[in-house]
Amino acid sequence: MRVIMLGGLGAFPTADEGCCGFLIEHSGQRVLIDPGYGTLAGLQARMPAAGIDAVYVSHGHPDHCADLQPLLRVRVLTDRSGPALPVYAPVGSLGPLLAIDEPGMLDPAYELREFEPGAELSVGGLRATTWSLPHWVPNAGVRFEADGSTVAWTGDTGPSPDLVVLARDVDLLIAEATYADEMPERHAGYLSTAAEVGRYAAEAGARRVVLAHRWPGTDPETLLTAARQAYDGPVSVAAPGLTVDLDEPATTT
Template structure:
């Protein structure tokens, strides 16, 4: 299994960056997870739009799904439009982004389904309800004996240990280094909290994502390492992990 980070900036893309976006590959199958703001240009540096096999969206905030629109445009308006792209998301999460174009413009370019436990290409998928401002699905993808666990955006939850349990890579939202503001504490996480979950769950590697725009990596890394003694990195465009 290979994970390629397209972007990991929270809220909006800072200069030269992209928001949440992850390409997950196994045996030639290309799965795009969370096509947030500015991720499509990063994706197109790696693979043509028509070569994406499916899309998973954790929740409906635009920093996690806005670039689904240009991805579908690139597929639907090209010289040889490919087959409909399977797209899976929580119910209603993509209503706004799919309404950006006139009715019928993207007809036939995608097939929308509810995200749920099952199989997506070669990947076994388990989903976990996690607390956020909108319905949010934590995603656990397994293939070839390897597992990637991804939180989307989340506050504290007992489900995180089940999501992350012994995963090879735990891709965890860490908007703040140590302390989440009180008004957001139920719906967002810190690097310190991500490190604690990684340690308890026995993951192989922790990758921090969704850092606040303009935030330096080191405070988040230091906070996570205070709890987790394993490998810790920050999700920046171009990071590639084979596991």
């Protein structure tokens, strides 16, 4: 199993980097996770839009799903006979996004498979277990498993005991870490710091960690320093092109 980051930011993209979507490649399948602002360009630099086999969206905020809409446009406007793309998302989360185009135009491009956070799913050949994690809107943290490899993704979340369960002994934890170690009051309970990620990753025994969703302009080194206060395993900050091959030994970066 291989994981490729398409960006690393939360909130909005910059001229140099998109938001924190990523790809999971396994046994010839490619699953796209949280295609937020600015992820489609990086995706198409690697493969055609038709090369995606499934999409998983943790929640409906646009920095996690906005580029699904142009992805579907590319697929339907270049090949109307192509297969419908399975799209997994919490119930009701994608309605506003999918309604912005002319009625019916995108319908052949996707098959929406809505679920309640807490469900177990099969996504592009991966077994997916989901958790409802605290955010302003329904957010489904997820653990993907196949052939003994595991990848967990928190989506956006405030503190929750379920984060340790989600990350327990996982090969790779991709965790929202918008801030380093201080949380603005307006975001308390709904987002995470790298210091918090380090603490629950250590408790869970996660084998390696990628810190994602950093606030634009944040120095990545501040996130690494904060996470390493409690976590002594390999830890990286999400950035375009960062690749983790779970068949290779973990190394500290």
